[in-house]
Every structure is written in structure tokens, then in C-alpha cells.
Amino acid sequence: xxxxxxxxxxxxxxxxxASITCSGNRLGPKYFSWYQQKTGQSPxxxxxRDSGRPSGIPGRFSGSNSGxxxxxTISGTQAMDEADYYCQAWDSxxxxxxxxxxxxxx
Amino acid sequence: xxxxxxxxxxMVKPTQTLTLTCTFSGFSLSANGEGVGWIRQPPGEALExxxxxxxxxxxxxxPSLKSRLAVTKxxxxxxxxxxxxxxxxxxxxxxxxxxxxxxxxxxxxSWGQGTLIxxxx
Numbered sequence: 001x002x003x004x005x006x007x008x009x010x011x012x013x014x015x016x017x018a019s020i021t022c023s024g025n026r027l028g029p030k031y032f033s034w035y036q037q038k039t040g041q042s043p044x045x046x047x048x049r050d051s052g053r054p055s056g057i058p059g060r061f062s063g064s065n066s067g068x069x070x071x072x073t074i075s076g077t078q079a080m081d082e083a084d085y086y087c088q089a090w091d092s093x094x095x096x097x098x099x100x101x102x103x104x105x106x
Numbered sequence: 107x108x109x110x111x112x113x114x115x116x117m118v119k120p121t122q123t124l125t126l127t128c129t130f131s132g133f134s135l136s137a138n139g140e141g142v143g144w145i146r147q148p149p150g151e152a153l154e155x156x157x158x159x160x161x162x163x164x165x166x167x168x169p170s171l172k173s174r175l176a177v178t179k180x181x182x183x184x185x186x187x188x189x190x191x192x193x194x195x196x197x198x199x200x201x202x203x204x205x206x207x208x209x210x211x212x213x214x215x216s217w218g219q220g221t222l223i224x225x226x227x
Binding site for chain 2: 030031042044095097
């Protein structure tokens with residue numbers, strides 16, 4: 001089965017750039033999405049189809065895909081960006097989520 | 107504006123069947139590309155996808171839970187129902203329903219508030 005791996009945690013200083021990666025265990029789906037989940041809240045779609053940004057999502061959030069690895073980049077990270085981030089793919093008619101990365105803004 | 111809300115019991119006994127209803131507004135589940143998915147999250151753990159139903163009636167399930175899951179839709183009522191049989195304490199989690207977009211990548215752009223389901227040991 002297709003699996004997505006994320007680092008459990010990433011730390012970043014305010015104003016710096018944070019990169020969160022998501023690696024598939026094989027060459028698989030064409031596209032990835034990213035979600036942000038703050039404590040006690042429902043997930044929010046940040047990025048769809050690798051780099052699409054829904055309306056209302058700040059421009060400091062961007063995404064890219066190099067084939068089997070997707071990357072979420074947060075430029076000029078703010079304290080409010082401290083949250084869990086999940087990648088997601090659609091492969092062989094199955095939705096797959098990564099294990100999540102906890103972003104700490106120090 | 108798309109909204110979704112999950113409803114159902116807050117507690118289910120072991121071996122019983124969980125039935126959850128997702129009531130939504132702001133879209134029609136008869137329109138091309140639309141879908142509703144179910145995702146759960148045990149306390150302190152990651153998101154886990156459960157099931158998805160598309161506008162055309164196609165249904166998709168998490169392979170590891172497929173034998174226990176069923177999803178149906180009632181398009182005129184704007185509702186999707188999830189059933190999970192043979193509940194166990196490990197099924198304790200917050201259950202979310204979400205609006206799915208297939209373009210052709212499947213993603214979820216609006217989520218319900220979630221409902222915590224507890225299965226006592």
C-alpha cells in the first residue's frame with residue numbers, strides 16, 4: 001500500500017522559512033495536498049494539487065512536488081503558524097494521509 | 107459557503123455499530139466532481155482516512171477497515187451516512203466529515219467540526 005512519511009517535528013524561528021517534507025514509499029500519485037490543524041480545531045486545506053492555494057490562505061504558504069516527495073514551505077513564519085501539518089495524496093482510489101509534522105515556532 | 111456537521115452518539119459500546127450522519131450545505135452531491143469523505147483522529151494521533159463517496163455513487167474505503175465500513179448518501183436530504191461495525195476501544199476518535207473535490211486529484215476543502223466518539227473498555 002502507498003504510504004506517506006513526514007518528520008514528526010520541525011522547529012523554526014519567527015520570520016524564518018520552514019520546510020516540511022512528505023515522502024512517498026514509491027513513485028505514485030501525481031498530486032499532493034497539505035492541511036494545517038491547530039490544537040482542538042478541524043484541519044484546514046492549505047495547498048491542493050501540489051501548489052494551488054485556496055482563497056483566504058496567506059501567500060507565505062507554498063507547495064511543491066519533486067516526484068515522490070512533496071514540500072510545504074512557510075516563508076516568514078509567524079507564531080500563529082504553530083500547528084500540525086498533514087500531507088495527503090490520492091493513489092489507486094485511496095486517500096492517504098501522512099503521519100503529520102508538528103511545527104514549533106521558537 | 108460550504109458547511110458540514112457530523113451527528114451521532116457520543117459513546118458506543120464494544121461490538122456495537124457506529125452510525126454517523128454528515129449533514130451539509132453549500133453544494134450538491136449530484137454535481138460532477140463532488141464528494142464527501144470521512145476521516146478520524148484518535149486523541150493525540152494523526153488523521154486516518156476512512157471512506158469517500160462520490161457524486162456518481164462510487165464508494166471508496168480504507169483497505170484496512172473496508173470489511174467494517176459502509177457509506178451511503180441521501181442526495182435530496184444533503185446527508186451522508188457512515189457505519190462502522192464491531193466497534194472497539196481503539197476506535198475511540200474524533201470523526202470528521204469533509205467536502206471532497208476531485209479535479210482529478212482528490213482533496214478536502216471544507217471540514218466539519220468533528221464529533222468525539224468514545225468506546226469504553
